[in-house]
Amino acid sequence: MSLGQFVSHDTALKKLWQHLPQARLVGGCVRDLLLNLPVHDVDLATPQSPEVVMQILEAAGFKVYATGLRHGTVTSVIDGRAFEITTLRRDVTTDGRHAVVAWTDDWREDAARRDFTINAMSCDRAGQVHDYFNGQADLAARQLRFVGDAETRIREDALRILRFFRFLARFDVAKPDQAALTAIRDLHALIARLSGERIAAEIMRIVVLDRAPLVLSLMQEVGVLPHIVSHPNLRFFSHLLSLGAPAEPRLRLAALYPPREEVKRLRLSREDTDLIDFLTATQPLLDPAADDAALRRALSEAPPDRLTLRSWMDQAADRSGTSSESWQKFRTRLNAMETPTFPLQGRDLLDQGMSPGRSLGTVLKATEDWWRARGCVDGLSACLSYALTLRGFSRNSSPT
Ligand code: ATP
Numbered sequence: 442m443s444l445g446q447f448v449s450h451d452t453a454l455k456k457l458w459q460h461l462p463q464a465r466l467v468g469g470c471v472r473d474l475l476l477n478l479p480v481h482d483v484d485l486a487t488p489q490s491p492e493v494v495m496q497i498l499e500a501a502g503f504k505v506y507a508t509g510l511r512h513g514t515v516t517s518v519i520d521g522r523a524f525e526i527t528t529l530r531r532d533v534t535t536d537g538r539h540a541v542v543a544w545t546d547d548w549r550e551d552a553a554r555r556d557f558t559i560n561a562m563s564c565d566r567a568g569q570v571h572d573y574f575n576g577q578a579d580l581a582a583r584q585l586r587f588v589g590d591a592e593t594r595i596r597e598d599a600l601r602i603l604r605f606f607r608f609l610a611r612f613d614v615a616k617p618d619q620a621a622l623t624a625i626r627d628l629h630a631l632i633a634r635l636s637g638e639r640i641a642a643e644i645m646r647i648v649v650l651d652r653a654p655l656v657l658s659l660m661q662e663v664g665v666l667p668h669i670v671s672h673p674n675l676r677f678f679s680h681l682l683s684l685g686a687p688a689e690p691r692l693r694l695a696a697l698y699p700p701r702e703e704v705k706r707l708r709l710s711r712e713d714t715d716l717i718d719f720l721t722a723t724q725p726l727l728d729p730a731a732d733d734a735a736l737r738r739a740l741s742e743a744p745p746d747r748l749t750l751r752s753w754m755d756q757a758a759d760r761s762g763t764s765s766e767s768w769q770k771f772r773t774r775l776n777a778m779e780t781p782t783f784p785l786q787g788r789d790l791l792d793q794g795m796s797p798g799r800s801l802g803t804v805l806k807a808t809e810d811w812w813r814a815r816g817c818v819d820g821l822s823a824c825l826s827y828a829l830t831l832r833g834f835s836r837n838s839s840p841t
C-alpha cells in the first residue's frame with residue numbers, strides 16, 4: 442500500500458488524527474510505505490507531552506497504556522490495533538546505548554536523533570512527507586546513511602552498527618556507505634558493551650534475510666561479526682541458504698556454528714539454546730535412506746519440527762551425493778509419520794509390585810532402550826513383559 446492510500450484510507454489512524462491532529466507517522470512505517478511495503482507497526486510522534494496525549498486519548502474513549510512514559514511513549518489501541526505515540530525528543534546525554542532525553546516541539550531535532558536518513562522521515566495527516574535529511578533520495582538510490590556523522594552516531598549508541606547491517610541486508614543497498622564502514626572499522630569493539638539480548642535480537646533478524654550471506658561477509662571483514670560468533674562458518678551458512686533452507690532464525694544462527702559459550706552470551710531462552718545445541722551437535726543424526734524403524738526411533742527422541750531443522754543442517758553437511766529430492770522426500774516422510782510414544786510408565790511397574798526408587802528408573806530406561814532398538818512398535822504388554830524379565834533389580838516381595 443502506498444503512503445497516500447494509507448493516510449487517506451486507514452480508518453483507525455484517521456480516528457486518532459481527529460484527536461491528535463499534530464501527530465505524524467514516523468520512522469520505519471513512513472519508509473516502508475514509501476517503498477509500497479506492508480507496515481507492521483505504526484509509530485507516531487507528536488509535540489504534546491505524554492501526559493497530554495494520554496489525557497486526550499482517554500477523554501476520546503480510546504484505550505491508552507503508559508508503555509514507556511520515561512521515553513515519552515504511550516500506546517493506544519484503536520479498532521483492535523496498537524499505535525505507539527511518542528513525544529518529540531532530543532538527546533540530552535548518551536552513554537553508548539541509552540540516551541537521556543528531553544521533550545521538544547522541534548520536528549527536525551527529533552529526526553536528527555534517529556539513526557539513518559531513510560528512518561528519519563515523518564508524514565502528517567495530509568500525507569505530506571517531512572524529510573529533513575534527504576531520506577527520500579537515499580531510499581530511491583538504495584543508500585543507507587547515518588543522520589549526521591557516522592562516528593558520532595555510533596559512539597552515542599553502538600547498537601546502530603548492527604542496525605546498519607540489518608537495513609543493509611533488508612534494503613538491498615547497492616554500495617554500502619564508505620563513511621559508515623570506516624567508522625564501523627574503527628569502532629566495532631563497542632559492540633562488546635551491548636547486552637547479549639540486544640545483539641541476539643539484531644543478529645537473529647539479519648540471518649533470516651536473503652542477503653544475509655553477503656552482509657555477514659561484510660560484517661566479518663570489518664571486524665563486527667567476530668564479536669558475536671568468533672569463527673563463523675560462512676561457507677556452510679551460504680551453502681545452507683542455497684539449498685533453500687527455511688528462514689528460521691535459530692537454524693540460520695546454528696549454521697554459523699557458534700560455540701556454546703557464545704550462544705550463552707546471547708541470553709536466548711532455554712528452548713532456543715537447546716535447539717541450537719541439537720542442531721550443532723557433531724554427530725550426524727539423519728540419513729535420508731533411513732527405514733521406517735530408524736525414523737520412528739529418531740521421532741521418539743525429538744519432535745518432527747526439530748528433526749526437520751536438523752535435516753537441513755545434515756543435508757548441508759552431506760558429502761554423499763544424496764539428491765535434494767531425496768532429502769525433501771525424507772522430510773515429507775518425517776512429517777507424515779506418527780510420533781511414537783513409549784507406552785510403559787513407572788506406575789505400571791509399581792502396579793506390578795516393584796518398589797519406587799532408582800532401580801525402577803533403571804528398568805524403565807532399559808526397557809525404553811529395548812523398545813527403541815526394536816523400532817518403537819511394541820505395546821504396553823510387550824514392554825511390561827520385557828521389564829519383568831529384567832533380573833537383578835529389586836522387587837517388592839508382593840504387592841499389598
Ligand atoms: P522495523 O521495520 O525493523 O521495525 P524500524 O525502522 O521501524 O524498522 P524500529 O526499531 O522499530 O525500526 O525503530 C523505529 C524508529 O526509531 C526507526 O525507524 C528510527 O527512526 C528510530 N530508532 C530505532 N532505534 C534507533 C537507534 N538505536 N538509534 C537511533 N534511532 C533509532
Ligand code: MG
Nearest residue numbers: 469470482484
Ligand atoms: Mg518498527
